[in-house]
Amino acid sequence: MRELPAEFVYMQRTMVAAGKEAARRIYGDLTDKQAGVVGFAPWMYPPTFILLVLPLAYLPYLIAWAGWLGITAVPYLLSLRRIVPDRLGLPFALAAPPAFFNLMYGQTGFLTAGLIGSGLLLLRSRPLWAGALIGLASVKPHFGMLIPFALLAGGHWRAFAAASASVLALIALSVLTLGDDPWFAFIGTSLFHLEAFSVGAFALPAMVTPWAAARLAGMTVEQAWVLQSLVSTLMLAIVTAVWWRGRRHAESHGLQAAVLCIATPLALPLAFLYDLALVVPGAAWLWADMRHRGAGREEYWLLAGGLAALLGAKELAKAIPVQISPWILTLLLGLALYRFLSALPRDEAAAA
Helix, strand or coil: CCCCCHHHHHCHHHHHHHHHHHHHHHHCCCCHHHHHCCCCCCCCCCHHHHHHHHHHHHCCHHHHHHHHHHHHHHHHHHHHHHHCCCCCHHHHHHHCHHHHHHHHHCCCHHHHHHHHHHHHHCCCCCHHHHHHHHHHHHHCHHHHCCHHHHHHHCCCHHHHHHHHHHHHHHHHHHHHHHCCHHHHHHHHCHHHHHHHHHHCCCCHHHECCHHHHHHHCCCCHHHHHHHHHHHHHHHHHHHHHHHHHCCCCHHHHHHHHHHHHHHHHHHCCCCEHHHHHHHHHHHHHHHHHHHHHCCCHHHHHHHHHHHHHHHHHHHHHHHCCCCCHHHHHHHHHHHHHHHHHHHCCHHHHHHC
16 A cells, blocks of 8 residues: 555455565565465455555554554444443453454454444434444445435434435545545446356355355355345345334334344345444344343343354354354344334334
């Protein structure tokens, strides 16, 4: 990033060469055979994300890794601390398996979960701030796929407008800082990234989506896309219906947010274990509601067991192969829907 224009991060040959050069700088002299096994990590984020990580390019690797995780953990931990406002909030946030995966990979899960979770927390009290935070999460744009529909269905017009303004401001800032060439490069390589689904470029055992589960189960690429499209449509319908029905019931807001957070990974074709950090605020809202209104023992077991089972999802998928993550998310989503309906007045719950 320091030595080449920003648009070069979208050029595959440049990134391959940069990876090999980085390996040589870290490990010293490498043979051609050793350099040949250095992996290729495509840059799939929009140019707005470059603005976030650009300062890290001036730091040594381990310091940059620790700084990234430490800074992005702040909104994640603060949001969990507010959802579960006692001494159990932070242990819950750090003990959840997605947090472990995010730390292990040094990935973006804390950032996405922290921004979206914080935005949803502020949605009713400070809608403009909420929208601004949600808009910042557009650095991973596909994770906001369901959010506009939730905001509109819930009547959160000010937050929707603020989120739109935040996204546009980020884009404008990236163009002013980096120029427009990175955007042309990002758009131009989008088909390359889509082609990765067909050629098997993604590590399926680490993916947590219905598409990945279908491919591991032996479905063709086309069949997997049909299944994913059906699930995505269903998630959109569920989130829209829940936020529409909950618009007059502020007390159910946490459960509405839980449904949105848990449904999002199911609606996406591309999400990995560390991306499930977004599910942690959803699980926390569920747990807070269970503690507040009471819950059966089986509900606690379902919540705790489902989160714990995610820890072995990747290894199980490598061994069998069966990807259990979408099924776990489906069970957690079912629990959130059950508790949401039970929180509505009797006449509305019956109508649902």
